[in-house]
Amino acid sequence: MLAYILRRTLWSIPFLIGASFLAFVIIQAPPGDYLTTYAAKLEAAGQSVDTARLNSLRDRFGLDEPFIAQYWKWITNILRGDFGMSFEWQQPVADLVGERMLFSIILALSTILFTWAVALPVGVYSAIRKYTAGDYVVTVIGFIGLATPNFLVALTLMYFGVVYLGADVTGLFSPQYATAPWSWAKLLDLLSHLVIPVVIIGMSSTASLIRIMRANLLDELYKPYVTTARAKGLGELKLLLKYPVRLALNPFVSTIGWAFPQIISGSTIVAFVLSLPTADPLMLQALMSQDMYLAGAFILLLCILSIVGMLVSDILLAVVDPRIRYN
Amino acid sequence: MQTEAKVLDPRITASASQWRLIWGRFRKHKLAMAGLVIVTLLYLVAAFAEFFQPFDPNSTASQDVYHPPQAIRFFEADGAGNWSFRPHVIDMVLTRDPLTLTASYAEDPDAKTYIHVLGYGEPYRLAGLIPMQHKLIAAEGDGRFYLFGADRMGRDLFSRTVSGTRISMSIGLIGVAMSLVLGMLVGGVAGYFAGWFDRVSSRVIELIMAMPTIPIWLGLSAAIPANWDPMTRYFAITVILSLVGWTELARVVRGRFFALKTEDFVVAARLDGARPLRVIFRHMMPSLASHIIASVSLAIPVMILAETSLSFLGLGLLPPSVSWGVLLKEAQNIRAIATAPWLFIPGIFVALAVLSLNFLGDGLRDAADPYAQERG
Numbered sequence: 023m024l025a026y027i028l029r030r031t032l033w034s035i036p037f038l039i040g041a042s043f044l045a046f047v048i049i050q051a052p053p054g055d056y057l058t059t060y061a062a063k064l065e066a067a068g069q070s071v072d073t074a075r076l077n078s079l080r081d082r083f084g085l086d087e088p089f090i091a092q093y094w095k096w097i098t099n100i101l102r103g104d105f106g107m108s109f110e111w112q113q114p115v116a117d118l119v120g121e122r123m124l125f126s127i128i129l130a131l132s133t134i135l136f137t138w139a140v141a142l143p144v145g146v147y148s149a150i151r152k153y154t155a156g157d158y159v160v161t162v163i164g165f166i167g168l169a170t171p172n173f174l175v176a177l178t179l180m181y182f183g184v185v186y187l188g189a190d191v192t193g194l195f196s197p198q199y200a201t202a203p204w205s206w207a208k209l210l211d212l213l214s215h216l217v218i219p220v221v222i223i224g225m226s227s228t229a230s231l232i233r234i235m236r237a238n239l240l241d242e243l244y245k246p247y248v249t250t251a252r253a254k255g256l257g258e259l260k261l262l263l264k265y266p267v268r269l270a271l272n273p274f275v276s277t278i279g280w281a282f283p284q285i286i287s288g289s290t291i292v293a294f295v296l297s298l299p300t301a302d303p304l305m306l307q308a309l310m311s312q313d314m315y316l317a318g319a320f321i322l323l324l325c326i327l328s329i330v331g332m333l334v335s336d337i338l339l340a341v342v343d344p345r346i347r348y349n
Numbered sequence: 350m351q352t353e354a355k356v357l358d359p360r361i362t363a364s365a366s367q368w369r370l371i372w373g374r375f376r377k378h379k380l381a382m383a384g385l386v387i388v389t390l391l392y393l394v395a396a397f398a399e400f401f402q403p404f405d406p407n408s409t410a411s412q413d414v415y416h417p418p419q420a421i422r423f424f425e426a427d428g429a430g431n432w433s434f435r436p437h438v439i440d441m442v443l444t445r446d447p448l449t450l451t452a453s454y455a456e457d458p459d460a461k462t463y464i465h466v467l468g469y470g471e472p473y474r475l476a477g478l479i480p481m482q483h484k485l486i487a488a489e490g491d492g493r494f495y496l497f498g499a500d501r502m503g504r505d506l507f508s509r510t511v512s513g514t515r516i517s518m519s520i521g522l523i524g525v526a527m528s529l530v531l532g533m534l535v536g537g538v539a540g541y542f543a544g545w546f547d548r549v550s551s552r553v554i555e556l557i558m559a560m561p562t563i564p565i566w567l568g569l570s571a572a573i574p575a576n577w578d579p580m581t582r583y584f585a586i587t588v589i590l591s592l593v594g595w596t597e598l599a600r601v602v603r604g605r606f607f608a609l610k611t612e613d614f615v616v617a618a619r620l621d622g623a624r625p626l627r628v629i630f631r632h633m634m635p636s637l638a639s640h641i642i643a644s645v646s647l648a649i650p651v652m653i654l655a656e657t658s659l660s661f662l663g664l665g666l667l668p669p670s671v672s673w674g675v676l677l678k679e680a681q682n683i684r685a686i687a688t689a690p691w692l693f694i695p696g697i698f699v700a701l702a703v704l705s706l707n708f709l710g711d712g713l714r715d716a717a718d719p720y721a722q723e724r725g
Contacts, residue, residue, distance in 0.1 A: 037555075170700045173661060174699070177686060284561075286564075309568060309571035310571070328561050
């Protein structure tokens with residue numbers, strides 16, 4: 023088991039390198055470099071451009087060096103905790119991303135928990151009650167969940183919240199807690215605000231996991247061993263959980279890993295629409311104003327989050343399925 | 350004589366082509382058939398958008414800001430009480446509350462705008478070729494009517510939605526076509542030759558699939574210079590979408606190649622001394638085509654959603670381009686949607702298109718699989 027975890031963890035290192043490379047390509051992609059944008063911004067604001075300062079910055083980011091050397095400088099700085107400067111905020115990027123990434127992680131984890139907690143029982147129900155009214159309801163909701171872009175759902179909910187309930191569904195905190203120090207009351211407030219974004223973001227992956235669970239279980243449900251167990255007088259619930267559900271679980275768990283990038287991707291838009299204090303709205307703003315070190319840091323961190331999420335899912339899968347850890 | 354001989358030949362009478370078998374299975378799938386009909390209609394609208402839109406989608410009317418939707422009434426009674434077929438809408442007048450200055454529209458039953466089926470509108474070229482002036486529906490004279498309401502500049506949302514159909518539906522097709530080329534190339538080579546290329550490409554595909562797609566798409570499209578003209582931007586966005594979106598298709602193609610490679614007829618062709626390209630295109634492709642078509646129809650909705658999301662966030666297509674995502678950007682702030690909920694209508698079309706394409710793709714996939722069993 024330990025060997026498997028070690029091997030799988032080592033495997034994600036090339037992935038992390040790939041992700042950091044990609045993030046750096048995105049930082050480099052806009053025409054012009056960081057300093058020309060920075061100087062243009064200063065000039066537009068009517069400030070004088072200090073050439074000595076520009077040169078020191080040029081040196082710090084290695085802007086005159088070839089691409090690979092710049093990448094090396096950037097990534098080694100990051101490993102030391104220096105993500106570069108945000109010219110829009112005039113602050114080190116590291117100071118800006120911290121708390122927002124924390125909320126992004128909280129949001130992603132709650133969403134994946136929600137997805138598991140809903141998809142598993144509903145998928146099982148949908149399979150054992152095949153072609154009943156309940157199954158059809160689940161199927162229809164599932165298809166709607168798959169087809170509707172989740173920002174549309176967010177907007178619709180916001181519309182109903184404002185027009186019919188007079189309530190604001192945006193943000194992660196009520197106004198009185200937004201700047202308050204952490205306390206139990208603040209935590210509860212956060213949890214109550216998490217419900218709506220979690221449901222919206224988790225909707226499509228929940229829907230597809232329900233379909234997968236249902237199909238897997240249907241494959242198992244009519245096999246002879248189930249009939250045998252039933253003939254021997256095993257109680258229906260115990261039978262179900264002990265044999266077919268356990269077998270149907272494996273493909274289900276293996277798809278959960280792929281749900282993780284999907285959830286992080288989906289949360290980008292929903293967080294923007296609901297103006298959550300997560301990484302995504304700030305990343306979008308940074309991209310718009312071409313504040314590339316800030317944007318690149320967010321993209322890198324979101325990719326790392328997604329890779330780590332997949333790693334954890336894979337290890338969980340190995341816990342559930344011995345065939346994987348001994349292979 | 351020849352036809353008679355054909356009928357008598359038992360080998361021919363007993364066979365149906367692969368495509369006929371697929372069509373036969375596909376037709377039984379009711380949801381997939383419904384999906385096919387809707388998708389066909391949407392692509393017809395996309396191809397002949399100018400014919401279906403009553404007004405120029407970018408023409409503004411300052412007096413009709415946030416004009417609510419109007420329903421078409423088909424019949425009209427004259428003074429003597431005789432009903433005749435004269436489609437029209439009841440005009441609305443803008444009134445402003447003297448105290449709060451809030452605008453509200455009220456129906457004015459005496460004022461009507463008549464609608465002509467196949468009436469005349471602005472001259473245009475159908476599909477860019479045939480000069481025409483007929484519109485499916487057109488207002489009489491200089492009148493305007495708003496089936497889906499108007500936006501903050503008094504532009505007709507119905508015309509804009511129709512016009513957006515073209516970009517939104519075509520970006521899916523073109524994006525998938527590009528992904529398909531990449532996917533078949535990489536997946537095909539990896540599946541056929543296996544070896545180191547397969548190992549490397551599989552890892553790259555896994556890497557790309559492990560990334561959250563929307564942030565990557567956003568990052569790449571942020572690099573497109575803002576001063577590019579709409580057409581160039583459209584292609585740049587399509588390229589970006591397919592750079593991330595080709596992996597799923599490559600996986601499908603690779604998997605099918607692996608499965609087919611050891612089939613007797615492929616081995617036979619290879620032992621006969623056929624070159625790899627001939628084996629791939631002459632012998633393997635025909636049995637792959639149906640699967641690829643099914644995967645393609647499942648990949649199109651992903652592209653459509655991606656474009657909508659990017660444009661909605663303001664990093665995809667930009668006005669004056671009109672796509673469903675660009676239209677939904679108008680519905681972004683809570684004040685706009687509280688006063689004008691009809692700005693959501695393009696979103697309904699997104700959902701409709703995505704749902705129909707998914708049903709169509711599911712049906713095709715089931716129909717294309719010769720080993721598919723009836724299952725719940």
